[in-house]
Amino acid sequence: MSAPQPPADEVRRWDSSKVKETGTKLKALGRHLVCELSGCRPSLLSDINGIAAMMIEAAKAARATIMESAFHRFEPQGVSGTVILAESHISIHTWPEKGYAAMDFYTCGDHTDPWLACEYAAKTLRATSVLATEFKRGIEKSGGEFTHVLTRNHNVLSA
Template identity: 50%
Template sequence: MNALGRHILAEIYGCKFDILNDVKKVEQIMVQAALEAGAEVREFVFHKFSPQGVSGVVVISESHLAIHTWPELGYAAVDVFTCGEKVDPWDACNYLAEQFGAEQVEAKETKRGIIDSILPQKAAANL
């Protein structure tokens, strides 16, 4: 099955409050996660909520990493979407879980843009 990309949705539980509530720390960890996966970082934006929580996105040449945190619950919702063969989204997810001090991670991968089902076999071979 040929797919244009891999998209991981990760539920990261039992994380450290101080990390999930620090916009600069979350930004640093997310950017580094992209690099750990072999991605090329283009730009990023993060926002700190009041009284707590952080949302942000790292745009990579291969797609994106996004996060929203609930520090009071020790929870982070993360998605990592990569296109092509050179970047492994699981490397980014594993790095994030480790850096956030996670106790539990539930994640699933979805193939995106399954070209076998939308293009004739000959056209897919030309990609």
């Protein structure tokens, strides 16, 4: 259910030394979307295999590389899962009885785009509403301290 990926030991974590400060852009290690997907089709939110396949495709949509994954199906319903990426992670928790999925799309590196993963997931789960807040994470201040900033609050994707 996924295209061939390079063997895990050939994949190196996305290298933080590649971060470039360009213009007025914040120098951040990654972007993290905190997303609420509503109006999803309940049967899709209960299907652990379908969700695992969706997560793999979502990672590919974001141009990220999957290193590990873990999924769990709850009784009587609900699925939780994570794919660990070379560039951070994507996670999901579903409430089929409410048509609701809480998802996170967190990717590092300029080559990735977590919004593409979010859009893929929303489409696949047949979400009618997606609310997303975006952070830039891993912003190094003076003294070696790291912070994050909220860059888009309550961004609503069209269904």
